[in-house]
Amino acid sequence: MHSRPALQRHVLLLVAALCFITPVHGQTDEPPDTGARDGKPREESWQIEQRQRWFIESRGLDRVLNPGIERRNAAAELRAQVERMAPQQRAAGETWSPLGPASMTMGSWVMGRVAGRTNAVVPHPADDNIVYFAAAAGGVWKTTDAGANWTPLFDQVGTLPIGALFIEPAAPANVWVGTGDKNGGGCAGYFGQGVI
Numbered sequence: 001m002h003s004r005p006a007l008q009r010h011v012l013l014l015v016a017a018l019c020f021i022t023p024v025h026g027q028t029d030e031p032p033d034t035g036a037r038d039g040k041p042r043e044e045s046w047q048i049e050q051r052q053r054w055f056i057e058s059r060g061l062d063r064v065l066n067p068g069i070e071r072r073n074a075a076a077e078l079r080a081q082v083e084r085m086a087p088q089q090r091a092a093g094e095t096w097s098p099l100g101p102a103s104m105t106m107g108s109w110v111m112g113r114v115a116g117r118t119n120a121v122v123p124h125p126a127d128d129n130i131v132y133f134a135a136a137a138g139g140v141w142k143t144t145d146a147g148a149n150w151t152p153l154f155d156q157v158g159t160l161p162i163g164a165l166f167i168e169p170a171a172p173a174n175v176w177v178g179t180g181d182k183n184g185g186g187c188a189g190y191f192g193q194g195v196i
Contacts, residue, residue, distance in 0.1 A: 119182055120165040125172050134162035136181045159193045 061067040103112060117136035124130035133141040139154035140162055154160060154177070163182030168174040180192025 117181075117183060119163055122165045122167055122175075125167060125169045127172075132165050132167070132175060134165045134177070135160075136163075136183060137161045140165065140175075140177055157193075157196060161192050163192065 056062050056067075064070055103110065105111070116138050118133065119136050120132070120134040122132045122134075124132075129144055129146045131143050131147065133143075133150070135141075137160055139152055139157075139160040141150045142153055143150050154162070159179045161179060161181040162177060163180050164176075164178035166176040166178075168176070177196045178192070179194060179196060
């Protein structure tokens, strides 16, 4: 398991990377209206087109000559920043190994390399061996041995979509779970049953 400062640096680097490649200027929190018109629901293709249009316009991508080039340049700059910071970020003997994703089959539909959506990873405030993990539709999991073994905690609760986790710093035995997938929309999000 990584030390707490190393884990915090990795999380901060990830947040900085997301901010760097997703500018917020002109962004609105509201997607376009996808509701019914004249009593008839909009077609799914129209809804997809509207979401795509909102994404482009809210980020100003419709006002630049070639957003693809700008994105590639931003990604290259991010890689360069990571390389410059890498010696400071790596602890002695630290190694990362991929654990997935893998192909998935759903009926006769074979999907490529996929993984579930991770909605929260929360380390214990005083014990680096204890980490909680929440999946969009896979419940809450806990490790007490730095990730070597994981135990599902929510199989008997009655809802598996998880949107948030919080450990009380002053009372780490109290873990708050926000049920329901926080990335709602279309068939990707699932309802929860409140806070547990």
